[in-house]
Amino acid sequence: MRVVIVAAGPAEDIPSLQPFMEEKPVVIAVDGGVTVLAQQGLAFDLAIGDFDSLGYKPEGAIIHPAEKDETDLELALRYVSQHYEATEVLVFGATGGRLDMTLQNVYLLKQFPLVRLMTKREEIRFLQQGQYDIKADQYHYLSFIPLVPTRLTLQRVKYPLTQHDVPVGGSLTVSNEWTNQGPAKVTVHTGEVIALRSLSDH
Amino acid sequence: MRVVIVAAGPAEDIPSLQPFMEEKPVVIAVDGGVTVLAQQGLAFDLAIGDFDSLGYKPEGAIIHPAEKDETDLELALRYVSQHYEATEVLVFGATGGRLDMTLQNVYLLKQFPLVRLMTKREEIRFLQQGQYDIKADQYHYLSFIPLVPTRLTLQRVKYPLTQHDVPVGGSLTVSNEWTNQGPAKVTVHTGEVIALRSLSDH
Numbered sequence: 001m002r003v004v005i006v007a008a009g010p011a012e013d014i015p016s017l018q019p020f021m022e023e024k025p026v027v028i029a030v031d032g033g034v035t036v037l038a039q040q041g042l043a044f045d046l047a048i049g050d051f052d053s054l055g056y057k058p059e060g061a062i063i064h065p066a067e068k069d070e071t072d073l074e075l076a077l078r079y080v081s082q083h084y085e086a087t088e089v090l091v092f093g094a095t096g097g098r099l100d101m102t103l104q105n106v107y108l109l110k111q112f113p114l115v116r117l118m119t120k121r122e123e124i125r126f127l128q129q130g131q132y133d134i135k136a137d138q139y140h141y142l143s144f145i146p147l148v149p150t151r152l153t154l155q156r157v158k159y160p161l162t163q164h165d166v167p168v169g170g171s172l173t174v175s176n177e178w179t180n181q182g183p184a185k186v187t188v189h190t191g192e193v194i195a196l197r198s199l200s201d202h
Numbered sequence: 203m204r205v206v207i208v209a210a211g212p213a214e215d216i217p218s219l220q221p222f223m224e225e226k227p228v229v230i231a232v233d234g235g236v237t238v239l240a241q242q243g244l245a246f247d248l249a250i251g252d253f254d255s256l257g258y259k260p261e262g263a264i265i266h267p268a269e270k271d272e273t274d275l276e277l278a279l280r281y282v283s284q285h286y287e288a289t290e291v292l293v294f295g296a297t298g299g300r301l302d303m304t305l306q307n308v309y310l311l312k313q314f315p316l317v318r319l320m321t322k323r324e325e326i327r328f329l330q331q332g333q334y335d336i337k338a339d340q341y342h343y344l345s346f347i348p349l350v351p352t353r354l355t356l357q358r359v360k361y362p363l364t365q366h367d368v369p370v371g372g373s374l375t376v377s378n379e380w381t382n383q384g385p386a387k388v389t390v391h392t393g394e395v396i397a398l399r400s401l402s403d404h
Contacts, residue, residue, distance in 0.1 A: 074373050098343070099304075100343065100347065100398040103396065104345070122300065169311075194305060
């Protein structure tokens with residue numbers, strides 16, 4: 001089951017949501033995400049937030065106080081993990097506003113590794129130890145940002161690595177690309193990384 | 203001595219640079235940063251990059267090949283640390299484009315803790331163990347994103363903390379605010395955090 005969560009990030013960073021609605025996902029609006037969905041002519045199954053900036057409380061919404069220790073998105077992700085058997089959670093509108101919120105939301109992936117943050121140009125996910133096949137789909141670049149010192153093997157990419165130690169803060173694993181041999185094969189031997197697929201700059 | 207580095211991030215994320223030029227800093231253009239400076243009618247002392255997208259090599263530039271293991275910004279920061287006695291390094295144009303590059307550049311701060319990334323709305327710095335006074339200046343929000351499990355004390359802020367353990371991926375330390383008692387007093391007892399000052403949303 002797919003869950004689509006829409007938060008209140010800037011509209012210019014949010015793609016058309018219609019293609020993600022075809023599998024009839026559960027749709028959750030986080031606070032101002034109600035407006036984002038309305039602008040795209042889409043309905044939500046559930047709304048979560050304090051709705052301070054919205055100016056009204058959507059019918060049936062789960063209301064949280066404005067001053068709290070967790071963000072609305074974090075509350076929404078916790079709700080999803082408690083109430084749904086999700087196999088895929090796509091989050092829109094969680095990037096592109098204040099950079100502290102964007103970073104915060106990227107780190108949230110560590111708590112919820114099923115989740116992918118979606119922008120108009122990128123898909124962002126968290127990889128812990130394990131093996132992964134990552135397809136190119138429409139994307140051009142494949143980047144890995146280690147959160148801790150990490151040992152990586154990258155196969156079927158333009159710049160392969162074998163059991164390579166990648167420090168935090170280096171640039172070696174940014175802007176890799178697929179070959180035409182199919183999905184990239186990624187092994188995180190130790191450590192944890194953020195993996196990003198990005199569209200071409202051109 | 204202040205060093206100002208200008209990279210090629212989207213123009214809409216780069217503030218007017220003139221106010222930062224008053225102390226006659228060393229000005230370094232990183233690749234397309236040459237264009238950003240030219241658009242603001244400003245000169246550079248040094249240019250570093252591969253200049254592939256610029257279409258010409260600026261006179262006296264330090265040229266690097268396009269395919270390399272380090273980003274142009276990383277090379278520029280290394281050059282600065284080797285050639286200048288900088289007390290302050292401000293980097294513009296390192297955020298707001300591809301999110302993998304933005305994240306990469308935030309992590310670069312770990313290697314170069316003197317550096318601050320500047321956007322039109324934020325200032326981003328890296329704090330390791332130690333005590334810091336952080337002024338409000340024109341900013342409204344003060345956020346801390348732990349990169350590893352961190353113990354923090356925050357004083358003179360709206361939501362103070364005392365020797366508090368802050369996990370990676372939580373939201374507790376996002377969107378704090380100053381009181382009117384002067385600079386926030388921040389103690390990183392153990393761990394490391396990204397500290398961000400942000401303008402108000404309004």
